[in-house]
Amino acid sequence: xxxxxxxxxxxxxxxxxxxxxxxxxxxxxxxxxxxxxxxxxxxxxxxxxxxxxxxxxxxxxxxxxxxxxxxxxxxxxxxxxxxxxxxxxxxxxxxxxxxxxxxxxxxxxxxxxxxxxxxxxxxxxxxxxxxxxxxxxxxxxxxxxxxxxxxxxxxxxxxxxxxxxxxxxxxxxxxxxxxxxxxxxxxxxxxxxxxxxxxxxxxxxxxxxxxxxxxxxxxxxxxxxxxxxxxxxxxxxxxxxxxxxxxxxxxxxxxxxxxxxxxxxxxxxxxxxxxxxxxxxxxxxxxxxxxxxxxxxxxxxxxxxxxxxxxxxxxxxxxxxxxxxxxxxxxxxxxxxxxxxxxxxxxxxxxxxxxxxxxxxxxxxxxxxxxxxxxxxxxxxxxxxxxxxxxxxxxxxxxxxxxxxxxxxxxxxxxxxxxxxxxxxxxxxxxxxxxxxxxxxxxxxxxxxxxxxxxxxxxxxxxxxxxxxxxxxxxxxxxxxxxxxxx
Numbered sequence: 507x508x509x510x511x512x513x514x515x516x517x518x519x520x521x522x523x524x525x526x527x528x529x530x531x532x533x534x535x536x537x538x539x540x541x542x543x544x545x546x547x548x549x550x551x552x553x554x555x556x557x558x559x560x561x562x563x564x565x566x567x568x569x570x571x572x573x574x575x576x577x578x579x580x581x582x583x584x585x586x587x588x589x590x591x592x593x594x595x596x597x598x599x600x601x602x603x604x605x606x607x608x609x610x611x612x613x614x615x616x617x618x619x620x621x622x623x624x625x626x627x628x629x630x631x632x633x634x635x636x637x638x639x640x641x642x643x644x645x646x647x648x649x650x651x652x653x654x655x656x657x658x659x660x661x662x663x664x665x666x667x668x669x670x671x672x673x674x675x676x677x678x679x680x681x682x683x684x685x686x687x688x689x690x691x692x693x694x695x696x697x698x699x700x701x702x703x704x705x706x707x708x709x710x711x712x713x714x715x716x717x718x719x720x721x722x723x724x725x726x727x728x729x730x731x732x733x734x735x736x737x738x739x740x741x742x743x744x745x746x747x748x749x750x751x752x753x754x755x756x757x758x759x760x761x762x763x764x765x766x767x768x769x770x771x772x773x774x775x776x777x778x779x780x781x782x783x784x785x786x787x788x789x790x791x792x793x794x795x796x797x798x799x800x801x802x803x804x805x806x807x808x809x810x811x812x813x814x815x816x817x818x819x820x821x822x823x824x825x826x827x828x829x830x831x832x833x834x835x836x837x838x839x840x841x842x843x844x845x846x847x848x849x850x851x852x853x854x855x856x857x858x859x860x861x862x863x864x865x866x867x868x869x870x871x872x873x874x875x876x877x878x879x880x881x882x883x884x885x886x887x888x889x890x891x892x893x894x895x896x897x898x899x900x901x902x903x904x905x906x907x908x909x910x911x912x913x914x915x916x917x918x919x920x921x922x923x924x925x926x927x928x929x930x931x932x933x934x935x936x937x938x939x940x941x942x943x944x945x946x947x948x949x950x951x952x953x954x955x956x957x958x959x960x961x962x963x964x965x966x967x968x969x970x971x972x973x974x975x976x977x978x979x980x981x982x983x984x985x986x987x988x989x990x991x992x993x
Contacts, residue, residue, distance in 0.1 A: 507551040508677075508987050509763045510715045512980050518548065519767075526771060534693060538668050541771065545673040549636070556635040559601070564667040567645045570594035571652045571666065575659040587653060594649040602642045605635055610838035637677035639835055643802055644670055648684045650806055657685035665691050674767035678760050678988055680778040680798040687773060694772030704769030706969060711762025713972040715988070716979040718933070719756035721926050722748040725918050730888060734897040738908045740915030742901035746881050748923070749888050751930040754783060756989045757796070783934045786872035787864055788852040788879060799835075803828050822854045829853065836887075841895060845886040852879050 507514055522544045529537045550557035573590045576582035609632055616626035648669065651657040660666040668691055669684055729737065729745030737745070761778040768775045782794035792800050811824040826847075833846020856864065864872055882899065889895035900906060932938065945961060 507548050509760065509767075510712060510976075510980060510988070512977070513551075515977060515980070518544075518551075523770065531695065535662075535664065538664050538691065541673075542664060542668045542671060545668070545671040545676060548673040549671065549676060553633075553636060559605075559635055559638075560641065560671060563598070563601070563641060563645055564663070564670050566597055567594060567649055567670065568660070568663050568666040570649045571659040572661060574649075574652050575661065591649060591653040595646060598642050598646050598649070602638060605632055605638055607834075607838045608632055640679050640681060641670060641676060643681050643799075647681070647802065647806065651684060657683070657688060660684070660688070672768075672773070674764040674771075674773070675775060678757070678764075679796075680761055680764060680775055681802050682775055682798070686776060690773050696770065696772045700769050700772070704766045706766070707769065708763050708766030709969050709973050709976070711759040711764075711766060712976045714755040714759030714762065714933075716976040716983075717972070718926060718930050719752045719759060720979070720983065721922065722752040722930060723756070725923050726752055726888070729918060730890075730898075732913065734894050734901065735906070736908045736913045737898065737901040738906060738913050738915060739901055739904050741908075741913060741918065742898055742906075744915045744919055744923075746885055746888075746898075746902065747927065750783075750877075750881050750884050751927065751934065753884060753887070753989055754779075754934060755930065760988045781934065781936055783877060783880070784873065784936070785876045786869065787856055787861060787876060788849065789856055789861070791876055791880065792849070792853070799832070803832055807831065818858075822857065825853050825857065826850045840892050841886045841889055844892070844895075845883045848879065848883050848886070 507518060509515075522541075525540055525544070526537055529540060531537075546557055546560065549560055570590055570593070573582055573585070574587055577585070577587050577590065608629070612627055612629050619626050648657070648660075648666075652659050660669070665688075669682075669687060675682055726745050726749040729741050729748070732741065758779040765775045765777070776798065778797050780794040780797065782791050785791035785794055808824055808828045811827065812820055813824060814821040816824075829846040829850030830843060831846070832849070833842040833844070836842045836845070864875065867875070885898050885902070886892075886895045889898060901908070
């Protein structure tokens with residue numbers, strides 16, 4: 507089930523909210539049981555068989571936490587804390603490897619065997635459970651934090667299960683650490699202002715998905731579907747411009763919806779995006795893009811590898827390893843590995859001293875530098891194969907024999923696309939927030955009461971309009987899942 511669907515908007519969410527608030531706030535455990543059951547139904551809706559994988563993950567990581575607790579109480583002596591953590595990590599990564607990477611590694615091994623005239627390995631194609639990368643990282647962060655004693659072990663299986671399966675963040679994050687929500691799971695309230703803020707955040711996220719990401723994605727899909735030797739330079743740039751905005755509004759829209767949904771049930775999730783396309787360096791970009799994932803790799807991989815505490819060469823190697831694995835986390839494909847390698851290489855270069863020259867550049871040139879690297883990376887991210895990505899990049903720099911008249915970018919660049927690109931470029935920056943803050947500041951005086959009332963009325967009219975237009979788009983459109991659902 508996805509947030510941007512009529513099934514979720516008009517059936518699942520209303521039923522879940524109604525059931526949740528029919529239970530008295532004093533019965534928090536009962537509310538948590540209800541949310542846990544609804545989260546499992548949410549996950550099982552499209553792939554019922556994989557709900558047992560989710561339940562198994564709950565049991566595994568709950569038991570790991572309990573065993574750590576018992577070992578510290580000297581009640582468990584046959585295994586030490588290192589062994590408990592090792593079993594938990596190996597089990598979680600083992601499930602992730604089997605479902606996500608087994609096909610990739612066997613396919614590559616078979617390619618080598620075929621070149622050596624050796625019989626390839628026969629194996630069944632394994633389907634990928636939704637969001638397995640996200641809930642695996644959730645589970646691992648809980649076990650590692652419990653081992654490090656950075657969070658209390660959760661002895662209540664309902665609370666542990668709810669943390670791992672809470673449906674707003676289950677499929678595509680944000681990746682939340684247990685200590686950030688532990689107290690909220692045990693005791694929380696939903697104020698009127700919090701509920702209102704949650705609805706507004708959800709609607710804005712829904713509009714990002716349906717009114718910007720989806721139509722921009724349609725243009726990008728059409729261009730990337732054209733045989734790459736027929737892609738002109740103009741088409742190539744239009745396609746990657748649309749995809750660059752699509753992937754941002756698709757994923758940040760999901761994060762907005764997740765944060766908004768969390769507020770409806772009394773949870774406050776950390777922000778996941780901070781206008782990454784205004785970044786002035788790749789280091790700045792990764793402080794703004796998918797913040798929860800960046801923090802996860804920093805805390806659980808980069809720092810344990812040594813971070814920047816060793817020699818410069820060791821620091822560069824640590825960065826390289828982190829981003830190669832970050833790329834592989836996104837998908838079992840060489841394209842994703844190269845995407846990660848590109849980002850890792852750019853960060854290494856900046857750390858080696860390139861940032862000193864970068865800081866001297868005029869600010870627009872710094873933005874252009876960052877966006878250029880990001881856009882090149884998105885070509886690998888979007889392309890179906892490595893050869894397609896390389897040929898597409900050649901088209902972007904003019905190394906193409908495509909007929910500029912027969913295959914013109916103007917066939918795809920209509921008024922709707924122009925408007926979507928223009929609005930997307932504006933909303934990918936804080937300009938709208940600055941305007942809102944300015945108007946709010948200017949209308950504080952009592953003499954602007956009437957004007958302030960008009961602004962509030964316009965704000966809520968905009969919300970209603972965005973929701974109705976988004977719902978109409980979902981009702982009339984085709985199935986278009988979030989990009990990050992496949993991770």
